Amino acid sequence: MKSAMQIAADVRSGVSSASAELERTLAVVEQRNAELNVFLYVDVDGARAAASVIDSRIARGENVGALAGVPIAIKDNLCQVGIPTTCSSKILEGWRPPYNATVLDKVIAAGAVPVGKTNLDEFAMGSSTENSAFGPTRNPLDPSRVPGGSSGGSAAAVAADMTSISLGSDTGGSIRQPAALCGLVGVKPTYGLVSRYGLIAFASSLDQIGPFSKTVTDSALLLEVLAGHDPKDSTSLPEAAPSLVVHVDDGVAGKRIGLVRELYQGADDSVVASVHAAAQALRAAGAEIVEMSIPELGLTLSAYYLIAPAEASSNLARFDGVRYGLRVKADDVTAMMEATRTAGFGAEVKRRIMLGTYALSAGYYDAYYGQALKVRTLTIDAFARAYQQVDLLLGATTPSVAFAFGDKTADPMAMYLNDVFTIPTNLAGDPALSVPFGTGEGNLPVGVQLLGPGRSEAQLFAAARVLEIADGRP
Amino acid sequence: MTLPNGWEMVVGLEVHTELLTKSKLFCGCANHFGAEPNTNICPVCLGLPGSLPVLNREAVDFAMRIGMALHCTIAPSTFHRKNYFYPDQSKDYQISQYDLPINSGGYLDLPDGSRVTIERAHMEEDTGKSTHLGGSGRLAGADSSLVDYNRCGVPLVEIVSGPDIRSSAQARAYAGELRGILIATGASDGRLEEGSMRFDANVSIRKSGAPFGTRCEIKNLNSLRSLQRAIEYEALRQVELIEEGGVVRQETRHWDENLGETSTLRVKEDADDYRYFRDPDLVDLAPDQAWQDRVRAALPPMPAERRGLVVALLGEPSEAQLDAVEVVIDLGLEKYVHAVVDAGSDAALAVARAANEIAADVDHVDNLSVEAFVTTLTMEQRGELSATQAKTVLAELLAHGGDPRAIAADKGFEQLSADSLGATVATLIASNPDEWTRYRDGDEKLAQFFIGQVMKLTKGQANGKAVIAELQARR
Numbered sequence: 038m039k040s041a042m043q044i045a046a047d048v049r050s051g052v053s054s055a056s057a058e059l060e061r062t063l064a065v066v067e068q069r070n071a072e073l074n075v076f077l078y079v080d081v082d083g084a085r086a087a088a089s090v091i092d093s094r095i096a097r098g099e100n101v102g103a104l105a106g107v108p109i110a111i112k113d114n115l116c117q118v119g120i121p122t123t124c125s126s127k128i129l130e131g132w133r134p135p136y137n138a139t140v141l142d143k144v145i146a147a148g149a150v151p152v153g154k155t156n157l158d159e160f161a162m163g164s165s166t167e168n169s170a171f172g173p174t175r176n177p178l179d180p181s182r183v184p185g186g187s188s189g190g191s192a193a194a195v196a197a198d199m200t201s202i203s204l205g206s207d208t209g210g211s212i213r214q215p216a217a218l219c220g221l222v223g224v225k226p227t228y229g230l231v232s233r234y235g236l237i238a239f240a241s242s243l244d245q246i247g248p249f250s251k252t253v254t255d256s257a258l259l260l261e262v263l264a265g266h267d268p269k270d271s272t273s274l275p276e277a278a279p280s281l282v283v284h285v286d287d288g289v290a291g292k293r294i295g296l297v298r299e300l301y302q303g304a305d306d307s308v309v310a311s312v313h314a315a316a317q318a319l320r321a322a323g324a325e326i327v328e329m330s331i332p333e334l335g336l337t338l339s340a341y342y343l344i345a346p347a348e349a350s351s352n353l354a355r356f357d358g359v360r361y362g363l364r365v366k367a368d369d370v371t372a373m374m375e376a377t378r379t380a381g382f383g384a385e386v387k388r389r390i391m392l393g394t395y396a397l398s399a400g401y402y403d404a405y406y407g408q409a410l411k412v413r414t415l416t417i418d419a420f421a422r423a424y425q426q427v428d429l430l431l432g433a434t435t436p437s438v439a440f441a442f443g444d445k446t447a448d449p450m451a452m453y454l455n456d457v458f459t460i461p462t463n464l465a466g467d468p469a470l471s472v473p474f475g476t477g478e479g480n481l482p483v484g485v486q487l488l489g490p491g492r493s494e495a496q497l498f499a500a501a502r503v504l505e506i507a508d509g510r511p
Numbered sequence: 512m513t514l515p516n517g518w519e520m521v522v523g524l525e526v527h528t529e530l531l532t533k534s535k536l537f538c539g540c541a542n543h544f545g546a547e548p549n550t551n552i553c554p555v556c557l558g559l560p561g562s563l564p565v566l567n568r569e570a571v572d573f574a575m576r577i578g579m580a581l582h583c584t585i586a587p588s589t590f591h592r593k594n595y596f597y598p599d600q601s602k603d604y605q606i607s608q609y610d611l612p613i614n615s616g617g618y619l620d621l622p623d624g625s626r627v628t629i630e631r632a633h634m635e636e637d638t639g640k641s642t643h644l645g646g647s648g649r650l651a652g653a654d655s656s657l658v659d660y661n662r663c664g665v666p667l668v669e670i671v672s673g674p675d676i677r678s679s680a681q682a683r684a685y686a687g688e689l690r691g692i693l694i695a696t697g698a699s700d701g702r703l704e705e706g707s708m709r710f711d712a713n714v715s716i717r718k719s720g721a722p723f724g725t726r727c728e729i730k731n732l733n734s735l736r737s738l739q740r741a742i743e744y745e746a747l748r749q750v751e752l753i754e755e756g757g758v759v760r761q762e763t764r765h766w767d768e769n770l771g772e773t774s775t776l777r778v779k780e781d782a783d784d785y786r787y788f789r790d791p792d793l794v795d796l797a798p799d800q801a802w803q804d805r806v807r808a809a810l811p812p813m814p815a816e817r818r819g820l821v822v823a824l825l826g827e828p829s830e831a832q833l834d835a836v837e838v839v840i841d842l843g844l845e846k847y848v849h850a851v852v853d854a855g856s857d858a859a860l861a862v863a864r865a866a867n868e869i870a871a872d873v874d875h876v877d878n879l880s881v882e883a884f885v886t887t888l889t890m891e892q893r894g895e896l897s898a899t900q901a902k903t904v905l906a907e908l909l910a911h912g913g914d915p916r917a918i919a920a921d922k923g924f925e926q927l928s929a930d931s932l933g934a935t936v937a938t939l940i941a942s943n944p945d946e947w948t949r950y951r952d953g954d955e956k957l958a959q960f961f962i963g964q965v966m967k968l969t970k971g972q973a974n975g976k977a978v979i980a981e982l983q984a985r986r
Contacts, residue, residue, distance in 0.1 A: 116561045129560070136554050138561060237560040242791035271565050271794050348791055351594050354603035355558045359658070370598050370656060397594075397786035406788065 038198040041107045041255040045148070048106030049095065055088035055106030059150055062108040065199045066152070073175045075193045077113050078121050079153035084108070087150045102148035103262055109144055110194035110203035113154035114161055115246070116235040117141050124237050125169035126159045128381025129362045138235020139267045140204060140246050147262040152200060155190025159383045160353065161211055161239040163187050164455040167446055168385045178220060178481060182439040185215030185455075188249070192219040195249045202259050203249045208239045209341055210434075210459025212247045213471035217434035217484025220473045222256045222501065223249050225459075227491045228466035229274035231260075232267030238352040240345035241272075243463040252510070253472065253502045257281040260494060276492070284495040285502050290323030293427040294500070299334040300432020300458050300486065307477030308433045315474045315485040316431055318507035319500065327427050333412075333419035334461045340412035341460045342453060343396045347406050349386075350393030356381065388449065413464045420465045424490040429500055433458050434471040434484035458486060468494050472501040474508050512679060512743050516754070519719045520746040521726075522676035524738075525711040526689055527667050528699045529637065530573040536636045536666035537564030537606065544705050548659035556664035558601030563792050566590075570666040571613070571798060573698040574634045575806045577668050578614030580692050580813050581629045587797035588613040588633070594786045599639035599658050607635035607669075609787050613796060619672075619692070620815060621684050628673035639663035668698065674713065674723065679742040683735050686710060690735075691814035691841060703734050710738050714745045715759070724749070725759040729766050729773055741766040745773050814840050821845050824858035832859065835866035842873050850881045856892050864888060868905040878912040879905070887915040894974040900924045924972065932965070932973055936981040939964050951986050958982060 116134035166189025188205030192215035216223025265278035358377030538555035612633030645654030851861035
């Protein structure tokens with residue numbers, strides 16, 4: 038499978054064409070989607086039309102952008118004009134957005150060809166893509182196992198060589214965790230670096246859109262396209278998009294990198310071994326490794342499972358059957374809303390709506406939501422202190438390699454614990470990425486996580502590139 | 512109205528005003544009353560999945576103007592979500608300001624000299640409008656409901672007074688003065704009948720000096736008259752209830768304009784828990800000093816100041832004149848009055864003509880130049896036009912504009928020459944000897960008789976003052 042960088046170069050130079058690249062993608066989708074359940078919707082006609090436009094523009098000598106002719110998979114919580122957008126929920130049945138998410142506009146403007154919408158845990162709530170109303174996605178590396186979640190479909194699209202890149206969203210690890218379980222690079226950018234306009238919100242203060250790819254450079258390339266201020270998102274950072282690709286080979290010489298105990302302890306032995314091996318590789322490349330502890334991180338899982346559901350309980354209120362999506366008929370408006378929401382939402386979504394509603398209720402707000410916000414402040418301060426000592430942090434992405442279907446569905450807490458290493462950066466608003474390093478049980482890939490202060494993406498990619506090379510992918 | 516048996520009412524008002532911004536509070540849709548249903552809508556105000564709000568700076572300008580006019584402190588503020596399910600609210604939450612409003616701690620001085628404190632004046636978005644078909648006409652029991660989202664997301668400022676109001680008349684005066692201020696700031700058109708301003712009244716009673724009683728909130732009063740009537744009714748209801756041994760229950764009440772009474776809407780125990788929390792889609796609002804200075808510099812004089820300037824011109828005005836001044840201030844006509852006075856003519860006449868003749872056709876006030884008004888009143892005062900003729904000229908100026916002298920000539924309003932008037936008066940004295948004798952002996956009422964006769968003979972072209980002068984000269 039060619040990288041996105043290579044596809045764009047080939048399409049620009051005429052070695053290949055957008056249409057040829059798309060047909061290759063469609064052929065793989067045709068071959069594997071029934072088994073893996075990656076795409077909920079494939080926009081064959083739209084993608085073919087878009088590819089042919091790109092080819093004619095190239096024929097006219099136009100510059101079509103950094104992602105010229107690159108097929109891209111889109112997580113189905115991102116709005117695309119006229120394309121069914123479901124969040125893997127029955128409640129959005131039949132809804133087709135009248136507008137594009139800003140990231141869709143951006144990738145299209147850069148010449149990429151959106152192929153279709155990928156499966157996810159309903160409303161991005163989950164860590165295995167088992168919570169989809171349209172069936173689970175299978176891990177292409179071992180179809181008896183989950184691909185992770187919530188962006189499981191977007192991870193599987195790249196892992197199955199359907200596309201070279203895809204878009205996911207990460208609220209508590211929903212890009213990094215499936216990237217780790219599918220052997221990919223996955224990035225949660227600095228909060229505000231990428232516009233959230235058109236991303237159907239799970240938890241607005243935590244959600245960020247980011248890339249999946251097989252190579253570090255492809256993620257840097259895609260994030261360069263995605264990043265930048267958007268006047269339609271009030272929380273979008275005012276600064277211009279950073280240059281990332283040119284810094285990918287900057288290396289880590291002279292950098293101080295903190296190996297954080299709370300970010301790997303409790304993980305499987307193979308995962309811990311990979312983290313230590315990654316530290317060794319970074320040291321070998323000239324970085325100074327500082328072993329450290331950030332005790333506050335032990336509080337973040339609980340805080341996250343109050344803050345994210347609280348915001349979700351409000352964000353998901355609008356799915357009431359009045360304006361769009363599912364409507365279950367009933368005698369009056371209130372009964373219609375109740376019947377619609379009862380039929381339209383899955384069990385995990387209902388669980389989180391109830392949890393969040395409770396956490397915000399009069400008499401409980403201070404003890405739950407208010408307390409969680411304090412933990413969030415402590416977390417932000419703890420990271421800030423850490424980044425006074427070191428440039429980046431290193432840890433595991435997940436406690437284990439990809440697990441089997443049904444392993445954790447019976448116990449929500451077991452599933453929630455999958456995000457214990459990824460959640461802290463979402464609370465802090467800082468960037469982090471997962472990069473494959475070594476293997477674990479079943480010869481399945483292990484992801485190690487690199488974390489940095491706000492807008493440190495270029496440094497994170499440089500460090501990830503060092504690990505990529507050390508892991509044998511030059 | 513005073514309450515019986517030493518009871519005193521305690522009233523605080525919450526006033527919602529729509530802001531006259533070009534677009535809505537968080538999107539670019541037109542903020543326009545009266546459009547076809549669901550035409551001023553977009554993904555943001557319709558709350559479509561994935562859409563995000565972006566704060567309208569013009570709405571912040573207006574909110575700060577209101578705060579400044581009410582002597583509030585302007586402070587860094589935040590936006591919260593007020594969560595409740597209702598079909599005319601597209602997101603099933605309302606974005607509002609909660610613990611940190613943009614304006615707080617101000618006051619409003621009323622024309623009678625009393626002061627009402629302003630606790631806060633915060634920004635929030637309006638909801639859409641539901642029409643319930645069949646059943647009672649309310650949501651519960653309707654056969655079907657239609658929702659128009661044109662109003663959804665229209666910017667509002669809610670102005671919350673302290674519990675400082677002690678009578679229904681004071682409540683009305685406060686609401687009226689506030690309306691004048693909102694119009695003066697340009698933030699609102701003050702059109703109560705279109706819902707541009709809506710009042711909620713918190714009413715309780717106590718014996719003078721005692722601690723506050725339990726309050727009831729009367730929702731959605733939409734005229735000054737209903738505001739006053741509803742407060743009176745509610746205060747009396749509470750007096751009767753307590754005197755009969757009952758207890759006032761904290762509740763929200765509905766005012767029925769036709770029945771002239773309030774009734775329970777919901778009691779506090781089943782009030783919604785709105786689960787307020789900071790809206791994570793919006794950032795803090797902290798207008799810097801330069802922004803505040805810009806808004807303050809553009810703030811026009813408020814009604815109290817303007818009223819003071821006009822009243823000063825009248826010396827010791829009568830009640831009727833003070834009412835006329837209110838009309839002049841309310842309609843913003845004082846520039847006409849000041850111009851007349853600057854030209855050396857009578858302020859009282861100017862106030863009367865502005866409050867009656869201009870006000871009668873105020874929609875066309877743009878046709879009437881200040882110069883034309885001054886000229887007309889000067890002609891009237893010099894006796895070149897009778898009062899009736901001056902009113903006719905003003906009506907014509909308002910309808911079509913033009914030059915008052917040309918209009919007067921065109922209508923044949925040539926004043927009688929003094930010689931001709933003198934001859935007419937002499938003829939009338941000769942033909943009405945009894946009346947003349949009584950007038951000469953001091954019966955001033957008969958002046959009106961002679962003026963009427965002169966008018967009849969001259970077809971209204973004579974000036975009443977000139978007639979009196981001719982009569983006096985012959986006395």
